[in-house]
Amino acid sequence: MPTRIADADDPRLEPYLSIRERDLVGRKGRFVAEGKVVLRLLLTQRRFALESVLVTDARLPGAMDILADVPPDVPIYCVPQAVMDGVAGYHLHRGLLAIGLRGEPLEAAALLGRLPERAVVVGCVGLANHDNVGGIFRNAAAFGAAAVLLDDRSCDPLYRKAIRVSVGACLTMPFAITEAPGKMLDLLDAAGFGTFALTPAADMRLDAAVRPPRAALLLGAEGPGLPGDVLARVRGVRIPMAPGFDSLNVASASAVALHHFSVLAT
Secondary structure, rough: OOEEEOOOOOOHHHOOOOOHHHHHOOOEEEEEEEHHHHHHHHHHHHOEEEEEEEEEEEOOHHHHHHHHHHHHHEEEEEOHHHHHHHHHHHOOOOOOOEEEEOOOOOOOHHHOOOOOOOOEEEEEOOOHHHHHHHHHHHHHHHHOOOEEEEEEOOOOOOHHHHHHHHOOOHHOOOEEEEEOHHHHHHHHOOOOOOOEEEEOOOOEHHOOOOOEEEEEEEEEOOOEEEHHHHHOOEEEEEEHHHHHOOOHHHHHHHOOOOOOHHHHOO
16 A cells, blocks of 8 residues: 655655756656656566655546556555645646666667667667657657667656656667767677668658668757768668758657668568
């Protein structure tokens, strides 16, 4: 049964304090998951451990099915909505939060090395927008990508909003961080991946690109796009557009490109 807490200053709730502010400064090895769908995925994957769950009185009856799957050694705290809002620092209408533990990060070379001979990997370069990164993870999961690589200028996939936008895919899709785009390309080359860069300046249309058994798709930030030294090392592809438009939102573009490269299509 959940442990009831009526005081927002209870020390057991400290990991949930000031959610938005601590999104910016980090949580020392923790991350926040919101909602039933995300919690269910957190419970079914093996990479990240669950530290605790926080639910409001109003949400408790509807959440009992998923709370029944929480390991018995993980505390579940039940609070009034006012306490939830006071702890979080804003009105949190979902009424269900969980604290996960990051554990040790995956090493990119080892991750690529253990992927199957037919695999698609997504590479994110300079993608600092949480919504875009979350959307890309969701699309990667939907189209059967095997992993996501991110350079050190991209958004943390375990940022609360990125997890929420990905509908939990950030928790289930294997990912690793690389030091810089050049290092990412070196690792992809060493692992036998043929790499394509999505860019509106490319001569090759996306539908003309032939996917190798191991394919990587690089995505850059909207506006600046991918760096010139990265584009010089890979094959550029573009999504054909109507006159007057040259690009899509990067998350939307990733869905179109991943559909083309998807291992599910062959």
